[in-house]
Amino acid sequence: MRDESTDGAGTVWGVSTDVVIFSVRDEALTVRLVRRPDEPFAGCWALPGGLLGEGEDPDDGATRVLREKTGMEGVYLEQLYTFGRPDRDPRGRVVTVGYFALVPWTEIGGERDEPDGGWHPVDILPGLAFDHAEIVAMARGRLAAKLEYSTIALQLMPERFTLSHLQSVYEIIRGEPLDKRNFRKRVRAMECIEPTEATYRAGSHRPARLYRRKTPGRVEIIK
Amino acid sequence: MRDESTDGAGTVWGVSTDVVIFSVRDEALTVRLVRRPDEPFAGCWALPGGLLGEGEDPDDGATRVLREKTGMEGVYLEQLYTFGRPDRDPRGRVVTVGYFALVPWTEIGGERDEPDGGWHPVDILPGLAFDHAEIVAMARGRLAAKLEYSTIALQLMPERFTLSHLQSVYEIIRGEPLDKRNFRKRVRAMECIEPTEATYRAGSHRPARLYRRKTPGRVEIIK
DNA sequence: ACAAAAGTGTTGTATATACACCCATGA
DNA sequence: TCATGGGTGTATATACAACACTTTTGT
Numbered sequence A, B: 001m002r003d004e005s006t007d008g009a010g011t012v013w014g015v016s017t018d019v020v021i022f023s024v025r026d027e028a029l030t031v032r033l034v035r036r037p038d039e040p041f042a043g044c045w046a047l048p049g050g051l052l053g054e055g056e057d058p059d060d061g062a063t064r065v066l067r068e069k070t071g072m073e074g075v076y077l078e079q080l081y082t083f084g085r086p087d088r089d090p091r092g093r094v095v096t097v098g099y100f101a102l103v104p105w106t107e108i109g110g111e112r113d114e115p116d117g118g119w120h121p122v123d124i125l126p127g128l129a130f131d132h133a134e135i136v137a138m139a140r141g142r143l144a145a146k147l148e149y150s151t152i153a154l155q156l157m158p159e160r161f162t163l164s165h166l167q168s169v170y171e172i173i174r175g176e177p178l179d180k181r182n183f184r185k186r187v188r189a190m191e192c193i194e195p196t197e198a199t200y201r202a203g204s205h206r207p208a209r210l211y212r213r214k215t216p217g218r219v220e221i222i223k
Numbered sequence C: 001a002c003a004a005a006a007g008t009g010t011t012g013t014a015t016a017t018a019c020a021c022c023c024a025t026g027a
Numbered sequence D: 001t002c003a004t005g006g007g008t009g010t011a012t013a014t015a016c017a018a019c020a021c022t023t024t025t026g027t
Helices: A058-070 A132-149 A152-156 A163-174 A180-190 B058-070 B132-149 B152-156 B163-174 B180-190
Strands: A013-025 A028-032 A049-051 A076-083 A093-102 A119-121 A193-200 A208-213 B013-025 B028-032 B049-051 B076-083 B093-102 B119-121 B193-200 B208-213
Touching: A013 A058, A013 A132, A013 A152, A013 A163, A013 B013, A028 A163, A049 A058, A058 A076, A058 A093, A076 A132, A076 B076, A093 A132, A093 A152, A093 B093, A132 A152, A132 A163, A152 A163, A163 A180, A163 A208, B013 B058, B013 B132, B013 B152, B013 B163, B028 B132, B028 B163, B049 B058, B058 B076, B058 B093, B076 B132, B093 B132, B093 B152, B132 B152, B132 B163, B152 B163, B163 B180, B163 B208
Parallel strands: A013 A093, B013 B093
Antiparallel strands: A013 A028, A013 A049, A028 A119, A076 A093, A193 A208, B013 B028, B013 B049, B028 B119, B076 B093, B193 B208
């Protein structure tokens, strides 16, 4: 019978975090990728991530990665799954704690070391280093699932947004259209957003009311 | 900017798994605990777990722990969450991948190194080592949530069971009673169990029909 | 005046809830 | 025959899905 104090001590371990940073841009769900500067997989696209520092909690590591890659703080961040196949990193045993994050498209700003800022539509991803494709796939599944029973989509919205914006975010993630009247009825029933005084003018048509989250950071479970 | 190849290499890491093994016994949801033989927390109750071996996947580690503690194979096992607070283990940096498992009460058998086999009602747990109380709390929450939108409860059932048994498992985990007729209507609609020819006789009353899972290992998401 | 997106209700259908009595058995 | 848990259906309320037209603005 093994115990924490007796076994596995000979192995050199690494623990890292990798973050699937989602945003909706240009009518697509996109993921932030970076090019790896070093071996293994040098030059290959990969999720932003890195080894945990000494004394660094995995949650803090993910927060740090997020700050470094998007310059943002206070965005939605959730632990996803931990991946530890022995052969997942050719350098040795690195277990990675996967996270996913949601950032409003307006607040992306930050660095642009790649022409497109490293944002890739999740449906047309390049080949990824390590098992990162698997991590992205799981994150996408989790996001789609939570869309249906929580208010998580609001974490992708900027401070003020129209109901049409919100509906299009739902449609983009689900991959199918929604009925406008039923959608509006549903979000009204959630009672998690409220109208502002402001409107949004875009083109030669009626302006749209702008809404905001009532409790910006909070993700509620519905029903 | 940190990268997997550059940082954190000075730290001595350990990676362990801890498994919250649930079973329903004596009208209560119970958890399998073990007494720690060694420091830290020697003699204290803790979740079964241990450091990963070299070349061992976390899933395999959890499967091994489960086999060692219950003698069972093929029971339901799901990764729960990874806990990595820097101070969670006084010996140094040990990140633990938490799992939860469901075992039918009939198949517990195995060793009984404690008078009660180490099974503790989840509502009256002793003090636990490390952050194990937190892990149990999260596992309980996850189980309760999944009860409502999946067929996960069947993983707690023996090969053949009555609908009353199944209902009582739901009631025990939810902590409140259910209407018998509505419950039976619901499970019939799920189409995940089927009646057998056999009945179960227990006491001076009408015998109950025994059911079995149609696809024993499978957990379906409802709706 | 026209084009283009914003905004708004009703009706039918399916799903969930509340609720009470007869049945088969062992003692 | 009595006590015990096993087994069944209906009526109502609630939630969800389908569906079309009017409003406001810019050009």
